[in-house]
Amino acid sequence: MATPSTAGRPTPERIFNALNAYQQTAALRAAIELDVFTAIGAGANTAAALAAKTGASEKGVRILCDYLTIQGFLTKEHGRYALTQESAIFLDRKSPACVGSMAGFLGTERARSIFDSLTLAVRNGGSVWSEGDNTKPNDEFWVAFARSMAPLTVPSSEFIAKLLRAEEGKTTKVLDIAAGHGMYGISVARKNPKAEVVALDWPAVLQVALENARKFGVADRYSVREGSAFETELGSGYDYVLLTNIFHHFDVPTCEKLMRRVYGALKPGGKAITLEFVPNEDRVSLIMLANTDSGDAYTLAEYEKMFRNAGFASLSLHPVPEMPQQVMVSEKSA
Amino acid sequence: MATPSTAGRPTPERIFNALNAYQQTAALRAAIELDVFTAIGAGANTAAALAAKTGASEKGVRILCDYLTIQGFLTKEHGRYALTQESAIFLDRKSPACVGSMAGFLGTERARSIFDSLTLAVRNGGSVWSEGDNTKPNDEFWVAFARSMAPLTVPSSEFIAKLLRAEEGKTTKVLDIAAGHGMYGISVARKNPKAEVVALDWPAVLQVALENARKFGVADRYSVREGSAFETELGSGYDYVLLTNIFHHFDVPTCEKLMRRVYGALKPGGKAITLEFVPNEDRVSLIMLANTDSGDAYTLAEYEKMFRNAGFASLSLHPVPEMPQQVMVSEKSA
Numbered sequence: 318m319a320t321p322s323t324a325g326r327p328t329p330e331r332i333f334n335a336l337n338a339y340q341q342t343a344a345l346r347a348a349i350e351l352d353v354f355t356a357i358g359a360g361a362n363t364a365a366a367l368a369a370k371t372g373a374s375e376k377g378v379r380i381l382c383d384y385l386t387i388q389g390f391l392t393k394e395h396g397r398y399a400l401t402q403e404s405a406i407f408l409d410r411k412s413p414a415c416v417g418s419m420a421g422f423l424g425t426e427r428a429r430s431i432f433d434s435l436t437l438a439v440r441n442g443g444s445v446w447s448e449g450d451n452t453k454p455n456d457e458f459w460v461a462f463a464r465s466m467a468p469l470t471v472p473s474s475e476f477i478a479k480l481l482r483a484e485e486g487k488t489t490k491v492l493d494i495a496a497g498h499g500m501y502g503i504s505v506a507r508k509n510p511k512a513e514v515v516a517l518d519w520p521a522v523l524q525v526a527l528e529n530a531r532k533f534g535v536a537d538r539y540s541v542r543e544g545s546a547f548e549t550e551l552g553s554g555y556d557y558v559l560l561t562n563i564f565h566h567f568d569v570p571t572c573e574k575l576m577r578r579v580y581g582a583l584k585p586g587g588k589a590i591t592l593e594f595v596p597n598e599d600r601v602s603l604i605m606l607a608n609t610d611s612g613d614a615y616t617l618a619e620y621e622k623m624f625r626n627a628g629f630a631s632l633s634l635h636p637v638p639e640m641p642q643q644v645m646v647s648e649k650s651a
Numbered sequence: 652m653a654t655p656s657t658a659g660r661p662t663p664e665r666i667f668n669a670l671n672a673y674q675q676t677a678a679l680r681a682a683i684e685l686d687v688f689t690a691i692g693a694g695a696n697t698a699a700a701l702a703a704k705t706g707a708s709e710k711g712v713r714i715l716c717d718y719l720t721i722q723g724f725l726t727k728e729h730g731r732y733a734l735t736q737e738s739a740i741f742l743d744r745k746s747p748a749c750v751g752s753m754a755g756f757l758g759t760e761r762a763r764s765i766f767d768s769l770t771l772a773v774r775n776g777g778s779v780w781s782e783g784d785n786t787k788p789n790d791e792f793w794v795a796f797a798r799s800m801a802p803l804t805v806p807s808s809e810f811i812a813k814l815l816r817a818e819e820g821k822t823t824k825v826l827d828i829a830a831g832h833g834m835y836g837i838s839v840a841r842k843n844p845k846a847e848v849v850a851l852d853w854p855a856v857l858q859v860a861l862e863n864a865r866k867f868g869v870a871d872r873y874s875v876r877e878g879s880a881f882e883t884e885l886g887s888g889y890d891y892v893l894l895t896n897i898f899h900h901f902d903v904p905t906c907e908k909l910m911r912r913v914y915g916a917l918k919p920g921g922k923a924i925t926l927e928f929v930p931n932e933d934r935v936s937l938i939m940l941a942n943t944d945s946g947d948a949y950t951l952a953e954y955e956k957m958f959r960n961a962g963f964a965s966l967s968l969h970p971v972p973e974m975p976q977q978v979m980v981s982e983k984s985a
Contacts, residue, residue: 328973329741329750329803335722336757338675343766345669350770374776381773388669407663416663423670426767432677433760436684439715442708469663639662 342424344384349420353382354390354400354408362397415468422465427458459497459518463525467498473561473592473637474504477644480635481557481590483508492517492582493559494546494575499526499539501561501592506535515552517542546575551582558583561592565614569623572615576627586651589629595620595643620645676758678718683754687716688724688734688742696731749802756799761792793831793852797859801832807895807926807971808838811978814969815891815924817842826851826916827893828880828909833860833873835895835926840869849886851876880909885916892917895926899948903957906949910961920985923963929954929977954979 348354351371361370364379371378386393390404400409407416422428481489483505489512493502496516503526506512516526516539523541530539542549546563558579564572579589595617615623621632629647636643682688685705695704698713705712720727724738734743741750756762815823817839823846827836830850837860840846850860850873857875864873876883880897892913898906913923929951949957955966963981970977 326973327737327740329737329753330975331723331737332679332741332750333753333757333803335675335679335724336753339673339677339758339763340766341669341672343673343769345666347770347773351773373774376776377773381769389665390669403661403663403665406661407666416666419663419667419670423667424673429673429763432674435677435715436681439681439685439711440707442710469667472662639660641664 339429340384341388342429344381344388345390346420346424348381348385348390349408349417351378351381352410353378353385354404354417355410357391357398357400358405358409358411362399364396367398414471418465418468420465422461425461427461459522460525463498463522467500467529470498470500470504470561472640473642473644474501476635476637477501477559477561477590477592478504478508480644480646481505481509483512485509486511489513489556490554490584491515491557491559492551492555493561494551494579495561495563496526496541496559497522497561499529501559502526503530503533503535503539505557505559506530506538507533513538513540515540515542515555517544517546517549517551519543547571547578551578553582554584555582556584556587558587558589559592560589564591564593564620564623569615569619573623573626576624576629580628580649583649585649587649589624589647589649591620591645591647592637592642593620593645594641595634595645617645673763674718675722676763678715678722679724680754680758682715682719682724683742683751685712685715686744687712687719688738688751689744691725691732691734692739692743692745696733698730701732748805752799752802754799756795759795761795793856794859797832797856801834801863804832804834804838804895806974807976807978808835810969810971811835811893811895811924811926812838812842814978814980815839815843817846819843820845823847823890824888825849825891825893826885826889827860827895828885828913829895829897830860830875830893831856831895833863835893836860837863837867837869837873839891839893840864840872841867847872847874849874849876849889851878851880851883851885853877881905881912885912887916888918889916890918890921892921892923893926894923898925898927898954898957903949903953907957907960910958910963914962914983917983919983921983923958923981923983925954925979925981926971926976927954927979928975929968929979951979 351373353367353371356367356370361367364375364382367378367382368375382391382398383393385391386398390401390408392399392401406412406414409415410417486509489509491502491505491512491514493499493514493516496502496518499516502514502516506514516523518526520543523543527536527539527541530536542552560579576589583589594614617634624632624647628649630650631648633646634643635646685707687701687705690701690704695701698709698716701712701716702709716725716732717727719725720732724735724742726733726735740746740748743749744751820843823843825836825839825846825848827833827848827850830836830852833850836848836850840848850857852860854877857877861870861873861875864870876886894913910923917923928948951968958966958981964984965982967980968977969980
């Protein structure tokens with residue numbers, strides 16, 4: 318994230334860059350919106366060709382692409398732009414791994430406006446955003462999340478499917494709590510034709526999960542439960558309960574309450590599968606401070622204590638390869 | 652600015668970071684606003700001590716400082732924060748080189764809101780901001796600039812004073828066009844007790860320049876001309892005309908028009924001193940696209956042509972040490 322200070326006399330360059338960092342967000346969003354990466358991938362590699370293809374002004378598209386070149390998202394030689402390997406894989410809409418949809422959630426005006434009051438959030442120790450209580454539905458926000466962020470889950474959802482030995486094809490009952498786009502449960506169901514998945518979330522969000530279940534051909538083994546993870550009847554006898562990126566939204570008593578409900582819903586020997594960013598001593602959950610009333614990034618020691626209080630005797634940690642996330646597996650005693 | 656891609660399989664991490672880069676701006680602004688760096692410099696180095704000193708919540712200030720640690724603006728060991736060398740020099744208000752005032756201009760809500768319509772600016776090839784015409788006064792914007800950005804000019808204004816051999820103490824008449832905070836002309840006057848400076852800018856902005864002239868003890872050799880650099884009578888017989896960070900705001904014909912007026916105002920053998928970021932083949936003036944109707948970052952070849960059209964036969968280039976800026980010196984034939 319931060320570039321190391323250049324050698325020699327200290328300069329305020331990095332401070333200057335950080336105060337202007339919002340421009341990086343604006344530039345990448347503009348390029349995704351104008352579909353510049355797809356156009357370059359299709360061979361429109363000069364400012365003139367890009368202007369013709371995207372309907373933007375030649376001067377405008379040149380300045381934007383030069384900035385993206387400096388930022389490392391494009392290369393430029395003899396007036397011709399080219400995609401970097403990263404941009405070709407993740408920003409060209411023709412690539413199956415394209416994550417351009419993330420711009421529908423990350424760095425949106427709504428996301429940015431929440432950070433406008435960061436100073437106040439630091440004073441308060443929690444969000445000043447009126448919708449920061451994540452025990453309540455917040456359809457617009459979470460539907461945007463579900464629609465935009467699915468591509469980013471590929472590495473971690475495949476890793477979880479592997480951890481659950483989905484490819485062995487045993488009869489398996491999975492509960493996906495706060496399923497969102499549903500990709501974690503769907504990934505298990507795709508790998509294991511005998512897996513049945515129950516997804517829990519707010520009604521509007523579940524529509525996105527159901528769309529994805531149909532899209533990936535697992536809708537016949539996919540059912541939903543509408544409502545709050547803290548109040549809705551969860552069902553019982555699950556082999557696995559998936560808790561992906563949920564605990565960081567809540568304070569400790571709320572996390573423990575949820576984990577006790579999970580313990581009750583698992584069959585003996587069943588496992589709670591938690592995906593989180595688990596920091597070491599130093600925590601980095603700025604977004605949680607700005608976005609939520611009471612969330613935080615908990616350390617492994619804190620998770621161990623919360624899960625123990627909820628009935629789980631042990632916890633094993635599994636880092637997701639090449640992603641800054643960890644999976645924690647907690648087994649209910651048989 | 653951009654961190655190089657990590658080795659191994661490509662990941663969307665840098666894309667993710669760029670879409671969230673606006674958070675770097677928000678975090679640094681919040682820390683400056685809460686005066687966290689000054690508090691740490693004064694010994695409040697735990698979250699609890701910082702909370703007491705800044706009036707923020709302990710949780711809030713811990714999360715903010717942990718994020719700043721990740722970004723490289725602080726260090727943290729055993730729960731105690733410390734300033735980096737850079738932060739101690741440039742962000743502790745007790746340091747004479749503090750640039751914290753830049754947060755009064757860079758990354759402000761106003762600055763950010765202009766980038767909200769970057770996609771449109773790329774389509775248009777120029778700002779959609781109603782105040783993007785820099786031939787008109789725009790008091791609020793330029794007064795904020797003048798008040799906030801003076802600290803950043805120290806290296807380049809000292810370099811210009813040296814180029815002008817101010818320390819030789821010859822009688823010198825200097826015109827500072829679009830003077831802003833006035834620091835370029837003031838720096839010459841401080842080094843040369845026989846220098847007389849005339850500053851030109853919009854009336855409200857000149858108040859800031861006059862304040863600075865008084866502050867640095869050169870007010871008796873400092874006079875002002877109010878109005879547009881394109882219309883106001885400039886006077887004549889100048890040894891030097893300073894044109895610092897002005898051309899990038901305008902299109903080529905407007906730049907040439909200004910430079911012709913400068914040529915007329917110089918005495919024979921006098922010099923036009925231009926400070927700019929002069930890019931090579933690749934240009935990076937995204938901020939000009941978002942902010943101005945018709946500005947750009949011109950290359951050296953373009954400046955040579957514009958200045959030649961305005962009457963200057965030659966141009967010499969002098970990079971400012973350790974800054975990404977260049978000074979161009981153009982002499983009027985004797």
